[in-house]
Every structure is written in structure tokens, then in C-alpha cells.
Amino acid sequence: MNKNKLSGTSLAIVIISTLLYWFWESQAEGNIRIDLLVIYPVLFLIYIVSLWGKFRYLSIPIGFFLMLINIGFFMISYDLFNKNLG
Secondary structure (H helix, E strand, O other), X not given: OOOOOOOHHHHHHHHHHHHHHXXXXXXXXXXXXXXXXXXXXHHHHHHHHHXXXXXXXXXXXXXXXXXXXXXXXXXXXXXXXXXXXX
């Protein structure tokens, strides 16, 4: 087995965890504290661990980039899902 190959399982974990977060965000009331303190650190660790076999230390900036996409989704979710700012 080639250690420098991104496995289908690793890629699936990244995609599924992101889609689960997006689904949860579409249903939630937009509490940024839960996102910042719980969800974002867990997602970031999932990204790093899943991508580490292929990208090693490059998985850290890739993880940050994926987190920026999640933050962008959080910001537009208020308009997409007609959330109230509180």
C-alpha cells in the first residue's frame, strides 16, 4: 500500500464531516459560540488526521482553507436559511 496516496476513506471522511456540519448549520439557529468552541476544532482535527497520510504538514494549510469555506458557509447560511440574528 502506498502511504502517499489519498485513500477513498480519508476523502469520504472529509466530505461527510463537512456535509454533516453544513446540514447541522442549516438546521441550527446560528450560535457562533458552539461553532467556534466545539465544531470548528473537531472539524479541523478531522481534516488534519484524514489528510495527513497524503499531504503531511501541508494538510494543516489545507485544513485551514477548508475551515475558511465552512466559515463562509456559516456567514451565508443566515440568508440561505432565513435565520434570525437574535
